[in-house]
Amino acid sequence: MSGPTTYSLTVNGRAVEVQADDDAPLLHVLRHDLGLAGPRFGCGVGLCGACFVLLDGSPAPSCDTPMWSVIGKTVVTVEGLADGDSLHPVQQAFLDEQAAQCGFCVSGVLVSAAALLAAEPRPTEEQVAGSLDRNLCRCGVQRRMVAAVLRAATGAGPDGHSPGDES
Amino acid sequence: MTLPPHLAANPRLSRWLHVTADGTVTLRTGKVELGQGILTALALIAADELDVDPASVRVVAASTALGPDEGPTAGSMSVADSGSAVRHAAAAVRALFLDAAAVRLGSDELTVRDGVISRTDGAGTTTYGELASHVDLDVDADPAATPKPAAERRLTGSDLLRLDLPDKVAGRPRYLSDLELPGQLWGRVVRPPSPAATLRDADVAGAQALPGVVAVVRDGSFLGVVADDEHAADRAADQLRRDATWSEHETLPDEDELSGYLRAGPSTTFTIDEAGGPGEAPERTVTATYSRPFLAHASIAPSCGLARWDGDDLQVWSHSQNVFGLRAAIAQALGIDAARVQVEHVESAGAYGHNGADDAAFDAVLLARAAPGRPVQVRWSRSDELTWSPFGSAQVVDLTAGLDAGGRIVSWDCDIWSQGHTARPGYAGAPGLLAAAHLSGGAPLPAPVDPPPERGAGSARGAVPTYDLPVRRIRGHRLEQVALRTSSLRSLGAFTNVFAIESFVDELAAAADADPLDFRLAHLSDERGRAVLSTAAERAGWSGRERGGDVGTGVAVARYKKGGWCAVVAEVEAVSEVRLRRLVLAVEVGAVVHADGVRNQVEGGAVQAASWTLKERVRFDRTRVTSVDWETYPILRFSEVPQVDVVLLDRPDLPSVGAGEVAQGPTAAAIGNALAAAVGVRVRDLPLTPDRVLAAMDA
The missing domain is CATH 3.30.365.10 (Aldehyde oxidase/xanthine dehydrogenase, molybdopterin binding domain)
Structure with a gap:
């Protein structure tokens, strides 16, 4: 084990320099050194998606991404999806569809969904579900989340109604 | 009219509701948010009964220091038990504010809408906020205060947006694992490799020598580390795991013969229901046997606990389903006065029953003893979450x-x-906390029991x-x-x-x-x-x-x-x-x-x-x-x-x-x-x- 190294990378559009051990996971640096609570620890081995971030645009598990592998890369966390106070359309769609219960998986699901929408602005329902298969949700909110991603893609819900609508 | 049971047990209105001059209504409940949206449902009930904007209601997490004791958040009872208590408490608070408004406005012909109390003749208005300093809620709920009839409820049955979701969708700190207090340290427990394993030996020097390590704790088969940084704690726990040897025993049943295991006994046999005599002889008889295996809670977040000792006083933060039950169990396990223990609820990922929350809190309590005055957060590994949280029975x-x-x-x-x-803290007269059974001289956990029939069996x-x-x-x-x-x-x-x-x-x-x-x-x-x-x-x-x-x-x-x-x-x-x-x-x-x-x-x-x-x-x-x-x-x-x-x-x-x-x-x-x-x-x-x-x- 070597001592701390200084790393330069871009996080949520900002160039940052952090001191970290080579074997420290990116998740640790994001949460503790950069104060970003959005990526959550779920399993530590990249199997649940709760810690997903965009690494050069692709969803990746920050929990088992060591710092030495992210030198010079661009990292976007769920906090970086919003444009200032204005939520990313898929974040807003999650509120419109009330697509969460405990919400612990939501950060990672939003990151996967944002990557999908960037690559495929008009995905089918099957594409949405398939693109979220690396994210686990234990509360059983998957259908609402899929509906929310489709809503974000089209600008409206699949049936034009949401709990947020007047009824 | 009598008070709903949970209000009768906690009749002081100030335990439930508080109104401030800006019109904010603070609602304290003994129920906890597990992702099921209970805080939103209770806020909606309070807003409906008080006739205030739901956005002005702030729901505060359960606390042994300040909130009502409503037992566990379990069994699908929160809306029935806490809901009826909040509804009645809010009705009683509304009546007290209307009394004060009547004095101020010189009329008891009043209507309330969105927190504004008006004379029906339009000759004057006041608000909950303006009256807040004139109304004493440090009184017991009036049993005669009557909640509105169902037909007059404006919000109940509606689709209020969940109060906790904006934080969760934005990725803001909200969960216990996000909480970082001044001077905080991080702990890890090195659990036995199997349910019946006992610690044979551990060389703690290797872990102790690693950078950032504050303490290594060994007590019976309970092993843990405390470090000044989460990554250092992980590294030290890995080292300690390598340096520990355990005695393991074949105590588990054949996973393909669970039926034989469950039938083998010794068992307690009890009649659940019986009616009718032998009756007519059937034309034909059908027989079949069905089963399920053991199931895991498998919450997306591993269990987490946070604790700090200040002299003999203990402060605990937990995602327990029952903060009062956890307080009593900790006090019992350590042989200390429960009055010295305070437990605050902080959210974590979804709980679908009695998971590892209470156990992780107790882990934090034990590790924090090695660092007096400093908060110690313990987070379980995924593997520990899946193997050490209690299972649902086969x-x-x-x-x-x-x-x-x-x-x-x-x-x-x-x-x-x-x-x-059930093996919730306090069951069968025992604390029911995992680590208590691993400590030197710790009593093994009693066999799980069943809730009594009146609590749903x-x-x-x-x-x-x-x-x-x-x-x-x-x-x-x-x-x-x-x-x-x-x-x-x-x-x-x-x-x-x-x-x-x-x-x-x-x-x-x-x-x-x-x-x-x-x-x-x-x-x-x-x-x-x-x-x-x-x-x-x-x-x-x-x-x-x-x-x-x-x-x-x-x-x-x-x-x-x-x-x-x-x-x-x-x-x-x-x-x-x-x-x-x-x-x-x-x-x-x-x-x-x-x-x-x-x-x-x-x-x-x-x-x-x-x-x-x-x-x-x-x-x-x-x-x-x-x-x-x-x-x-x-x-x-x-x-x-x-x-x-x-x-x-x-x-x-x-x-x-x-x-x-x-x-x-x-x-x-x-x-x-x-x-x-x-x-x-x-x-x-x-x-x-x-x-x-x-x-x-x-x-």
């Missing part, structure tokens, strides 16, 4: 029924074999069918010694019992050559049960079991405890694989408080039940639990989740009851029945995996 149900010549059920005989379904929950069965005999057999720790998991024994009953009723319908829906309706006189069954069937377009083209349809219905009703129609396609395509649920939980909250809970319950039914099984060899990650304990993924339609039957004339567990049993049975219709053979042992289906087809 269960076997034997059923025998007699049919008369006309195809009516004339006798019903049921035997249930299970471990106990455990292995017996859901065991009495909702059908008209004049002759019935239902018995339970609970193991007195167990190999694996079990406790409450969503719906307890009702999941297996309803799966068994409703699968068996399908088999009886087949024996009677009757349509499963017609057969159920012919034996079900309860109007509420008939309503959900008919509604689900209609919404699903029920036209019999076979849909043609390898698609089968199954139906099931049950009442959860003495509360809500749920009927489910499932559609399964079986070609090269078994695919659950659709679930239609009709649910009636009395007067709906938060409509979208109910729908969300029912959808989520159905999807989780589908995951249990199709995929889940805790694996183990004779020594170790081998389900240690998401590959060895798979759950339903996005592309496997069926379409879910929920129809909500609102009954404003009936008391509100919980919705979080109604879907579990009927969903499992409807899927099993649909699968049987699709493939032509029945699988009676959960989970309904492709291997089991193929084995049944080959048999």
Whole structure:
């Protein structure tokens, strides 16, 4: 084990320099050194998606991404999806569809969904579900989340109604 | 009028509600947010009763220091128990504010809207905020304060947006693992490698020498580290794990012979229900046995705890379902005065029963002793979460029924074999905290028990069918010694019992050559049960079991405890694989408080039940639990989740009851029945995996 190294990378559009051990996971640096609570620890081995971030645009598990592998890369966390106070359309769609219960998986699901929408602005329902298969949700909110991603893609819900609508 | 039980137990209004000059209403409840949206439902009730904007209500987490003691947040009782208490407390507070307004405005002809109190003649207004400093809420609730009649509630039954979701969608700190207090340290526990393992030896020097390590703790078989940074704590725990040796023992049953294990005893046998004499001799008799394996909570967040010792005073932050119960258990385990212990609730990921939350809190308490004055956060590993959180018990149900010549059920005989379904802190007179059993001289955890019948029972929950069965005999057999720790998991024994009953009723319908829906309706006189069954069937377009083209349809219905009703129609396609395509649920939980909250809970319950039914099984060899990650304990993924339609039957004339567990049993049975219709053979042992289906087809 070597001592701390200084790393330069871009996080949520900002160039940052952090001191970290080579074997420290990116998740640790994001949460503790950069104060970003959005990526959550779920399993530590990249199997649940709760810690997903965009690494050069692709969803990746920050929990088992060591710092030495992210030198010079661009990292976007769920906090970086919003444009200032204005939520990313898929974040807003999650509120419109009330697509969460405990919400612990939501950060990672939003990151996967944002990557999908960037690559495929008009995905089918099957594409949405398939693109979220690396994210686990234990509360059983998957259908609402899929509906929310489709809503974000089209600008409206699949049936034009949401709990947020007047009824 | 008498006070609702939870208000009678905590009558002081200031324990529940506080109003400040800016009009903010603070609501304290003893119930905790587990992702089920209870804080939103209670805020809605308070706002409705007070006639204030729901946005002005701030709901504060449960606290032993400040909030009411409402026992555990469990059993789908929060809306019934806390909801009625909050409604009455808010009505009493409203009456006190109206009295003060009458003095100020010189009239008792008043109306209230959005926190503004007005003379009905328009000659003056005031607000809750303006009156706040003139109204003393440090008084007991007036039993005569009357909540509004259902017809005058403006918000109840509406779709208020969840109060906690904006934080969660933005990725803001909200969970216990996000909490970082000044001077905080991080701890890790190095758990034994198997349930019965004991520590033989540990060389603590290696871990102690690593950078950032503050302390290594060893007490009996309890091993842990404290470090000034989370990564350092992980590294030290890994080192300590390598430097520890354990004595392990083959204490686990054969995972393929759980039925034999559960039947072997010694067991406590008890009568659950009995009625009718021998009656007429049946024309024919049908017998079948159903089972489920051990299940894991498998929450997405591993359990977490935070504790700080200040001299003899102990402060704990936990995602426990019962902050008062945890306080008592910690005090009992350490032999200290509970008054010195304060427990605050902080949210974590979804809890579906008694998981590792209390245990992780106690881990933090033990490790924090090594760093007096400093808060220590303990977070479990994924592997520990899956292997050390209590499991939901495996269960076997034997059923025998007699049919008369006309195809009516004339006798019903049921035997249930299970471990106990609760081991919450304080059960069986013990603290029930995991690490307490690992400490030097610590007493082993007692075998799990069952909640008493008046609290919904455990292995017996859901065991009495909702059908008209004049002759019935239902018995339970609970193991007195167990190999694996079990406790409450969503719906307890009702999941297996309803799966068994409703699968068996399908088999009886087949024996009677009757349509499963017609057969159920012919034996079900309860109007509420008939309503959900008919509604689900209609919404699903029920036209019999076979849909043609390898698609089968199954139906099931049950009442959860003495509360809500749920009927489910499932559609399964079986070609090269078994695919659950659709679930239609009709649910009636009395007067709906938060409509979208109910729908969300029912959808989520159905999807989780589908995951249990199709995929889940805790694996183990004779020594170790081998389900240690998401590959060895798979759950339903996005592309496997069926379409879910929920129809909500609102009954404003009936008391509100919980919705979080109604879907579990009927969903499992409807899927099993649909699968049987699709493939032509029945699988009676959960989970309904492709291997089991193929084995049944080959048999």
